[in-house]
Amino acid sequence: MTTSQPPLLALVDCNNFYVSCERLFRPDLTGKPVAVLSNNDGCIVARSQEVKDLGIKMGVPLYQVQPLVKQHQITLFSSNYALYADMSARVMAVLEAFAPRLEIYSIDEAFLDLTGVCRNGHPQDARQTPTAYGQQIKQTVLRATGIPVCVGMGPTKTLAKLANHAAKKWPHTHGVLDLSNPRRREKLMRLVPVKEVWGIGPRTALKLNQLGIHTVWELANQPPQAMQAQFNRVVADIVKELNGNACLALDDIAAGKQQIVCSRSFSRRQTDYPALSQAVAEFASRAAEKLRQQHSTARCITVFVRTNPFNPQEPQYQRAASQKLAHGSQDTRRLIAISHHLLAAIFKTGYGYQKCGVQLSHIGPADSPAQADWLGSADSNLPEDNPALMQTLDTINRRFPKSLSIAATGLDQGWQPKAERRSPGYTTDWQGLVKVRC
DNA sequence: TCTGGGGTCCTAGGACCC
């Protein structure tokens, strides 16, 4: 029914997302420097504009910038994922009304398919221009959730990303930029260094620079075949996308994860087997929960441990071990039992462990009924999968979070990461509700 | 003293087969 419309994709990206979430409930921090820390309060993972302006880079260890933190009275927060996940869901719910198809790309960004939604160059077309529509999206999200966003638009994902980058960087765009027009694209591409392109990391950027390719424009004008030969298909596809030829499809049906990892750094070094064994049980429990949430089973389990690689004075040790299962499992008790076997195989005394984790892979659908492991004697003393039991566990924990756990995860959990500056669960916990005094 | 966590895709190379 629609005559072929030129493709138009938008990338909506929240500004300094974690910081914006924290500021929502701390309006006194507006205009002041704010940063959010990684797990264990180790690194800076989100920065307000004021912090970026101080030259503090993404991902730096906190202790390296402590003097600046003190000097400029930067307010720090431990990460509060419950809050960010809830705010993310609210933003995405608002965005869904603006496009027939939407891909949630990460916790703070989404691609929207706006093909046929906006005006198509003809002045008599009654619909809004892409730029006006982008402004409407931006204003609506801000009003409905309090989160500021920028909107980039173009005929491909890579161009929408580039437009978003420019919309964030250049104030005169007012946070919205449409790169449908090739002449406007050229103007921008001539100004932007190649390392800013989505998918061009530091390694590839360096190699491109050595070949004399410095700007996005220079990259866009390379023959894709030559890029395929000197790099790989990814770079060749980026060149095509920069020229308006889509290689990356909008993926609006969220697929299950192919791999589920649960791991943490410890707040202090762990030397004893029992502590590690509790941590591993906890990680296996959480991984199994995620697995059941996406209705999958896993056929391979990996456990890894390591000492602190940043401290060469300590004796170093790191190792991983995997076990494959004859049949997929999603039963917490079974996955814990196997994880413990694996941990026992790689644990060595005499080391201060800094981190460990559990990884589930070879993930498939859970629809086939659990079968007895008639193949292996190795598995025979493990608990059978009990879907009904697991479902009950999940139901109770959804209603009363973290109320039920397997005993092996322990009670003291001295390995738990540090989080000394966590804000309350403003939107997810009754105790965290904001109190208003009149 | 203090350095996150969770993902995806691609490619080269080995194992194996005919």
Add this chain to the structure above:
DNA sequence: TCTGGGGTCCTAGGACCC
């Protein structure tokens, strides 16, 4: 001395992303 060739599958590691 001379020791095929091509296909598939799997895995580890690299690179990148947020």
